[in-house]
Amino acid sequence: MLGLVLSLILIAGTALALRGGFAGAGWNRAGFDVNAAGLSAVAVAAAIWFFGWQYGLAFIAAITIHETGHVAAFRVCGHKDAQFRLIPLFGGVAVSRSLPASHDKDLFISLMGPAICLGPMALCFALAQLIFPQAAAVASFLYIQGLVLGGLNLFNLLPFWPLDGGKIVRLLTYTFFPKATRAVSILMSAAAAALCVVTGSYILLFFVLLGWQGLIQSEQLIELQRP
Template sequence: MRNYRIANIWGIPIQLNISLLIFLPVLVWLIAATGQIEVYASIIDGLSSAPLDAEGLQEGLNPWLIGTAAAVGLFFSVAVHELGHAYAARRYGIGIRSITLWIFGGLASLESMPREWDREFWIAIAGPVTSVLLAGVFFGALQVVPASLPLVVFVVGWLAVINVTLAIFNMLPAFPMDGGRILRALLARSRSYASATRTAARVGTIFALLFAIIGVLSWNPVLILIAFFVYGTATTESRTTMLDELLTGVTARDVMDTTVRSVSADTSVADFTDRLLRDRQTEFVVVDSTDDVVGFVTLSALKRIDRDIYETTSVREVMETDVPAVEPSTPAFDVLVAMRNGPLVLVVEGDEQIGTVSRRDLGRVMDLRKQLGAGQPFERVAM
């Protein structure tokens, strides 16, 4: 989904995902028209020095003004929560690519995830701590807002309460919430990072199941969506860590195919088909007349065109133009990440193309290390 940059803080792009723009009116409605104002008014009345008239808050356009201000304030609070993570990460020298606000809250995209348990612990807990501190700021403001501004009293009080709620909710031990990362960090003190991730992911799936059950019984669509999101994230986190473990210590040079199989961009698809059968390969680098790489072509590309035009269609017309390139020393896991948009990565040393890495190459290494044990050293074998 598309993101829109709305600000830059500490050099970090703050992005607004389109899903939030769609969800924001729903959130306004949930606050304004589902009885929440009356519920929270009684809580805020006990926190504020200024008495609140719950009936007055619900007259005319007041609920919609409150809902709009509260919804915007909530996502401001989420942004500050994510900035807390960013501040802690920077203290450890970890860069932040961006902070994205979306339907499920916020996401600080770190350039790398720390493997040291104490670093992950402090980065993860910095978000909830920031939310509690922000709640304290709103609580302090609540004491000085005059009773003549009841809408402001309510919104400020609501933000004080909701930031404490945000901190508590994020402490639940389920990925991608901070509590899941805190749990993994604590588990990693006495076991491997991969084992800690698997255990934390299992706990996350249990919480996802609980969210789903509660969401269905209370017919809460938002909670059901959160359940699916938590389950998917916990599963992805576990799988990603397993792949990272299997590829630890392996570089692009270790797994690359040193034969760069290339085909001219002007070759007909018919001739390319003969080449596929002859070489028994399914991925080729595409080069122009000066032997510069201009794309890659695979067997699957041929399935998108009619056989009747194989003779009159060139490889240039069916190739993919985005060919990621890596250095020989690039960790294999980073090669896998670079491969997300295609099946092939070019290995370049200086100006020379020295090999390629395909999903098949990485799959062979992962399968071998899985059978031997991921901790086994990897030695280069000619491919």
């Protein structure tokens, strides 16, 4: 029961931090880009095909929660146009037409993707434990959902660009050691590429290489933001 109470406190705290970020109606409330519904449908099908229906649906749900956190944070920071879309094999992405106005807003947006997953993750584990004697199948899925939410958070907080952890490291480095930003950026990408090669994750390696151009551009864009 304590776990359930703590999970609800986490959810309430996140909702408080993101108050005003869930404006709109229907799908727009969560920031889902309905114009990319076809791409999102392919993403759902691909996830179920590769991971099975339980882990596939849990993965899509986790990505949706994560990206909703980014979108809500964008909106709190004044980006009312922010939306997210699901991308086959790569998860999802939250976008806005304009750059966050300051480093602290950029940091807030990067943090709220992982942060919004903490409450639901804890809630899934707490509910799974409570209902297991009465509904083992439902409890099993909730446990899987909690694992996927936790795994997604762990992955996204790795200090590699363009993951949230990499963005956070870049922002903190530029804030406290601006001259080291380029070196840290290169180190992050090299470490990510090396990890992909060692683990044989060539799809992720493609993702890292794809993000290299964005990393170079981000060094120019970060200078346009207020500290």
